[in-house]
Amino acid sequence: MTTTQLHLYRRLLREINRQFAPASKAKVWSAQLREQWLEASRNPEPNANNLMPAQNVLTFMSNNRQYKELLAEFNPKMSEGDRIEKTARRVGLEAPQSYDANTSSPPSS
Numbered sequence: 193m194t195t196t197q198l199h200l201y202r203r204l205l206r207e208i209n210r211q212f213a214p215a216s217k218a219k220v221w222s223a224q225l226r227e228q229w230l231e232a233s234r235n236p237e238p239n240a241n242n243l244m245p246a247q248n249v250l251t252f253m254s255n256n257r258q259y260k261e262l263l264a265e266f267n268p269k270m271s272e273g274d275r276i277e278k279t280a281r282r283v284g285l286e287a288p289q290s291y292d293a294n295t296s297s298p299p300s301s
Contacts, residue, residue: 200246201229207253 208221270278273290280287 197233197243200243200250201225204246204250204253207250207257211253211257 204225205222208225212221277287
């Protein structure tokens with residue numbers, strides 16, 4: 193195995209361990225990766241075309257993890273009313289007051 197292949201294999205293992213918690217059987221994914229990697233490494237002609245699918249998977253997994261982290265950071269869980277108010281403020285509007293039957297009195301004439 194060349195250093196490039198080994199480096200890519202280690203990065204894939206690290207990404208699998210980051211994304212899959214031990215409760216969700218990261219060991220199963222790691223074992224599957226190891227098995228496929230050993231099978232591919234038995235090929236006497238290692239070339240760049242063999243590494244491209246693994247590099248694509250690694251890129252997808254790391255970008256997907258970063259997307260989820262950013263989504264959690266910038267879109268915290270909030271109620272529907274808060275989300276509507278923040279969306280209205282973002283475009284320069286004010287959301288109308290919502291009607292609450294418990295606290296509102298009927299309009300006086």
